[in-house]
Amino acid sequence: MKQLAKIAICSAVLATASAPTMAEAFKDEIKARQGYYQVIKYNFGVLGAMVKGKKDYDADTATTAANNIYNLSKLNNGMLWPKGSDNSQLDTTKAKPGIWENFDDVKQKHGNWQKAVKTLAGEAGNGLSSLKKSFGPVGKSCKSCHDEYKAK
Numbered sequence: 001m002k003q004l005a006k007i008a009i010c011s012a013v014l015a016t017a018s019a020p021t022m023a024e025a026f027k028d029e030i031k032a033r034q035g036y037y038q039v040i041k042y043n044f045g046v047l048g049a050m051v052k053g054k055k056d057y058d059a060d061t062a063t064t065a066a067n068n069i070y071n072l073s074k075l076n077n078g079m080l081w082p083k084g085s086d087n088s089q090l091d092t093t094k095a096k097p098g099i100w101e102n103f104d105d106v107k108q109k110h111g112n113w114q115k116a117v118k119t120l121a122g123e124a125g126n127g128l129s130s131l132k133k134s135f136g137p138v139g140k141s142c143k144s145c146h147d148e149y150k151a152k
């Protein structure tokens with residue numbers, strides 16, 4: 001009986017010990033992918049300010065910001081999205097579990113985003129109207145993924 005209680009206590013300790021360990025294991029990945037999106041957001045914001053007329057259009061700056069996003073869009077970030085690192089288990093992430101359930105759709109949305117970003121990188125330096133024309137579709141592609149897969 002004493003032995004059984006010991007085992008029960010031991011497994012309870014193990015169970016509580018393994019939960020934070022799992023969160024710990026995803027901490028770096030979640031931080032890295034959120035940081036990745038923050039850098040994208042920064043550069044997208046530089047372009048957005050020009051599009052909205054809050055900053056004067058500058059071809060060099062626009063090209064730099066658009067190329068930064070384009071280069072980031074080419075990273076293979078697969079390692080940053082381990083299964084289970086979603087907001088049903090953790091409060092440190094806004095990633096919905098649907099990402100892992102509808103992976104083909106996520107890939108398609110990501111591919112659409114990459115295409116729109118590539119066009120933006122080609123057009124951002126060609127004048128304000130070219131920037132405006134190619135900026136909108138990128139914003140839509142961010143939103144279409146967030147609407148489905150990122151919690152508010």
Ligand code: HEC
Binds near residue numbers: 030034113142143
């Ligand atoms: C294919 C899907 C997808 C696309 C495309 C996408 N995002 Fe996200 N984004 C996400 C997911 C999922 C998260 C939640 C990440 C997390 O909290 O772990 C996120 C989080 C973010 C965050 C919050 C980061 C933080 O600090 O928590 C920002 C800002 C962001 N995205 C900006 C953008 C912008 C700007 C674009 C377009 C230029 C974009 N995203 C395109 C899926 C996407």
